[in-house]
Amino acid sequence: MRKFKLYYIIYTFLALSCNSGGGSDNAAPTVVNKELMVKAEGKDDMILLTDRPANLETPLWYFRYDYTPNNVFFVRWHLANMPSKIDSNEYRLTINGHVNRTLSLSLTDLKTKFKPYTINALAACAGNARSFFSPQVPGGQWKNGAMGNAKWTGVKLKDILALAGVKNGAFEVAFNGMDEPPLESVPDFVKSLKIDHAMDGEVMVAYEMNDKPLPLLNGYPLKLVVPGWYATYWVGMLNEIKVYNDTFKGYWMKKAYLVPKGVTNGDEKHDKLAKDVVPISKMDVRSIFVNPEPNTIIKANENCALEGLAFDGGDGITKVEISVDNGKTWQATKLNPELGKYTWRRWKYSWKPTAAGKYTIKVKATNSKGETQPPHQWNRSGYMRNEIETLNLIVE
Ligand SMILES: Nc1nc2c(c(=O)[nH]1)N[C@H]1C(S)=C(S)[C@@H](COP(=O)(O)O)O[C@H]1N2
Ligand SMILES: [Mo]
Secondary structure, three states, X not given: OOOOEEEEEEEOOOXXXXXXXXXXXXXXXXXXXXXXXXXXXXXXXXXXXXXXXXXXXXXXXXXXXXOOOHHHOOEEOOOOEOOOOOOOOOOOEEEEEOEOOOEEEOHHHHHHOOOOEEXXXXXXXXXOOHHHOXXXXXXXXXXXXXXXXXXXXXXXXXXXXXXXXXXXXXXXXXXXXXXXXXXXXXXXXXXXXXXXXXXXXXXXXXXXXXXXXXXXXXXXXXXXXXXXXXXXXXXXXXXXXXXXXXXXXXXXXXXXXXXXXOOHHHOOEOOEOOOOEEEOOEOOOEEEEEEOOOOOEEOOOOOEEEEEEEEOOOOOEEEEXXXXXXXXXXXXXXXXXXXXXXXXXXXXXXXXXXXXXXXXXXXXXXXXXXXXXXXXXXXXXXXXXXXXXXXXXXXX
């Protein structure tokens, strides 16, 4: 599909963050951090997981921005065959299946025949932070950079389905993109939602991401946006929407992206796997550290600006707490205003360590329903990671 230039980048910027008591505005990463980096088409330096298909992680540093820049927004594809160029005049989105009228919409149709709709929403891969599971699980070894927040603009799916006229008895809606399996034995990537969810007025087809066309690697020209649900449903290069009058039985709904049924946090035991599994859905409550980066050396008796992000599936983060004594006591952090109910909320805490040593700081978030994060969690596929996050710091 495209050629990558590979190289290692080693961040060797000096620690500035804590000693200067700054926060989001500081201009450089704070730790020495070695990664295999790549500059893919339309993208800046990102962490390489695989190149065919492209899987690229956002460096943690960029989470100091409320809106993740398009040129470093994470990239996650399953199938290697996809167009390397798309002609915006030729592109059509087809709506078919259990509808009164099959539609074939151009990008101009979408921009002129429907009322535009905009929403801030966090796209988070279900496998984000998979590399932190223990025992380790197979799959992309993401750290925390398989997510990003954007302002999405496009058309409500409800409005598109209304124009096609959904027939009585419609049950599910399936979404397919232009990417294709490299081999016939690999099933095409198609995801589905229940009809009521598809028609809820929030699920949308986006043609803009942060006020610009989507990068090709993020699914140009159209991406399904499913606020509050894991990004596996956010089908990119979307070119077919099909309404079914029964259950959609595709591989990527029935065999993949499944989590243990009826448990919170997708939890199961590695020596006793759950028997019942269901498709992954709404995002769990989670919080992460953004600044300082792990293993930063900070000074005793000086203020250290701890900062991070908390998010859930749309119920709203109401509390984020920090523990500097390994979970014995918890202190409330200060929350920034919400950017929208379906995206992250920034938290800050000023910490002044009084003694030198190695510290493990913990962060945990709670939402408006009282849901919070577990001290330990595991599942076979490494999905929905939301175990209480830890950060190791050295105080001198
Ligand atoms: N057509 C298509 N859409 C897709 C995928 C894919 O492989 N093909 N991957 C999904 C998964 S698992 C994720 S996490 C998001 C990633 O979106 P991004 O690459 O734009 O960040 O796209 C989703 N939509
Ligand atoms: Mo994903």
